[in-house]
Amino acid sequence: MKMKLGTKLVVAFLSISLIAAAVGLVGLVNLNRISAADVTLYRNVTAPMSNLLAITAAFQRIRSAYRDALLRPEADKIQAQMAAISGWIAEIEKALPVYESTLATDDGRRTYAAFVAAWKDFVPLIERIVAPARAGDVEAAKAVLYSSGHVTAALQKALDDLVRSKVDRAGAVSSATRPWPAPRSSS
Numbered sequence: 001m002k003m004k005l006g007t008k009l010v011v012a013f014l015s016i017s018l019i020a021a022a023v024g025l026v027g028l029v030n031l032n033r034i035s036a037a038d039v040t041l042y043r044n045v046t047a048p049m050s051n052l053l054a055i056t057a058a059f060q061r062i063r064s065a066y067r068d069a070l071l072r073p074e075a076d077k078i079q080a081q082m083a084a085i086s087g088w089i090a091e092i093e094k095a096l097p098v099y100e101s102t103l104a105t106d107d108g109r110r111t112y113a114a115f116v117a118a119w120k121d122f123v124p125l126i127e128r129i130v131a132p133a134r135a136g137d138v139e140a141a142k143a144v145l146y147s148s149g150h151v152t153a154a155l156q157k158a159l160d161d162l163v164r165s166k167v168d169r170a171g172a173v174s175s176a177t178r179p180w181p182a183p184r185s186s187s
Contacts (some may be wrong), residue, residue: 030177037177044104045170051099052166056159057089058095063152066129070141073133085126092119099162104169111165115158122155 003011062085069081096116103109125148132140 006078034177037173040104041057041170041173042186044102045166047174048099048102049163049166051095051102052162054095055092055099058091059155059159062088062126066126067145070132070133070138070145071092073136073138073141075134078134081132089126101160105165108169111158111161115155115162118151118155120157121151125151 034152065081065085065088069078072078096119100112103112125144129141129144132138132144
């Protein structure tokens with residue numbers, strides 16, 4: 001069966017048009033998937049990192065302040081350090097619910113619960129460290145500090161785990177939108 005040249009051109013044009021439409025549809029679907037992943041990445045990983053940074057910085061400032069209170073145990077210095085510590089505790093307490101609202105995985109919720117438990121152990125420790133110094137017994141305060149390093153270490157580990165959890169989540173979301181393996185990092 002012979003077809004006219006015009007018919008062959010129309011069939012060829014329609015075939016190419018269907019292929020282009022299929023490619024365009026696949027591209028549009030993938031673009032929407034990438035866009036949704038981008039939103040998830042921002043809301044659940046990037047934005048919460050600023051809360052983690054604030055929590056981590058406040059925690060380190062608290063540690064520095066109660067050690068400064070032991071190094072300079074004059075009443076006015078201790079009072080100033082405790083006032084600063086109270087402000088940083090309030091900062092952390094304010095950042096925690098904001099951070100918690102961004103948790104999207106069971107791993108993230110477990111890691112957060114471990115952090116909260118470590119935080120609840122750490123906060124009363126501050127007063128236990130500073131109280132003897134306030135009473136003039138710096139050596140007793142140092143003894144409490146040295147014997148309670150495991151509490152501070154547990155909180156630091158919980159903070160590190162929160163960061164690791166967010167980085168792992170970012171990697172999972174990023175990988176989910178990539179149809180091919182990620183290139184290896186040279187670093």
